[in-house]
Amino acid sequence: xxxxxxxxxxxxxxxxxxxxxxxxxxxxxxxxxxxxxxxxxxxxxxxxxxxxxxxxxxxxxxxxxxxxxxxxxxxxxxxxxxxxxxxxxxxxxxxxxxxxxxxxxxxxxxxxx
Amino acid sequence: xxxxxxxxxxxxxxxxxxxxxxxxxxxxxxxxxxxxxxxxxxxxxxxxxxxxxxxxxxxxxxxxxxxxxxxxxxxxxxxxxxxxxxxxxxxxxxxxxxxxxxxxxxxxxxx
Numbered sequence: 104x105x106x107x108x109x110x111x112x113x114x115x116x117x118x119x120x121x122x123x124x125x126x127x128x129x130x131x132x133x134x135x136x137x138x139x140x141x142x143x144x145x146x147x148x149x150x151x152x153x154x155x156x157x158x159x160x161x162x163x164x165x166x167x168x169x170x171x172x173x174x175x176x177x178x179x180x181x182x183x184x185x186x187x188x189x190x191x192x193x194x195x196x197x198x199x200x201x202x203x204x205x206x207x208x209x210x211x212x213x214x215x216x
Numbered sequence: 217x218x219x220x221x222x223x224x225x226x227x228x229x230x231x232x233x234x235x236x237x238x239x240x241x242x243x244x245x246x247x248x249x250x251x252x253x254x255x256x257x258x259x260x261x262x263x264x265x266x267x268x269x270x271x272x273x274x275x276x277x278x279x280x281x282x283x284x285x286x287x288x289x290x291x292x293x294x295x296x297x298x299x300x301x302x303x304x305x306x307x308x309x310x311x312x313x314x315x316x317x318x319x320x321x322x323x324x325x326x327x
Contacts, residue, residue, distance in 0.1 A: 134313070136314070136315075138317075143319060144319065145304060145317040145318055145319040145320055146259075146304070146306075146315075146317040147317070148314055148315070148316075151314060153313075161314070193258055193259065195259075200313045202246060202247045202264060202266060202308065203264075204249060204261035204264055205249075205259075205261065205315060206261070207251075207258035207259040207260070208258055209257060209258045210256075210257070210258055
């Protein structure tokens with residue numbers, strides 16, 4: 104069955120370190136998204152991609168970057184982790200730019216100490 | 217922010233009762249979607265309603281949309297303990313492709 108996976112599921116890192124969170128989907132969806140979820144804020148969009156080599160900034164993109172070298176993967180990189188980036192991160196995908204539902208991964212809980 | 221807001225923030229009901237959650241948003245939308253999130257899990261899509269639709273049903277779920285009031289409601293009928301979760305509305309703003317999420321309603325269904 105097609106799915107969307109994230110790894111690692113839990114990560115503890117130190118302030119200043121570079122961290123990469125992986126997202127892999129097997130639906131062959133063109134659109135992929137990264138969100139962070141914090142208490143009191145719901146989900147906020149970090150970055151998104153409409154296809155290979157396409158990336159765009161979302162609402163809270165400072166300190167994060169993404170790259171899209173193939174359809175299946177959209178890794179999220181924290182260039183220099185900060186305590187404010189402690190959060191739960193969700194990856195999602197959808198087929199295209201129409202009115203489609205998004206399919207979410209299980210999430211990565213990141214703690215920056 | 218274009219984020220929607222759900223009301224109430226938390227709701228506790230007995231099994232078998234109906235649960236109603238409301239969502240308000242700020243800008244013109246293309247469609248509005250409702251998602252469920254069980255504790256520690258990812259979000260699962262429940263229903264999508266387009267801006268030209270007023271009501272939609274899916275099993276025990278009923279969603280209404282009032283674009284003049286910029287509001288939507290999600291009704292879960294005959295609730296079950298398994299419906300215990302957080303429920304989020306998310307809007308797709310007119311001319312855009314991305315979802316803007318509300319802060320969610322935490323529903324607890326007591327057996």
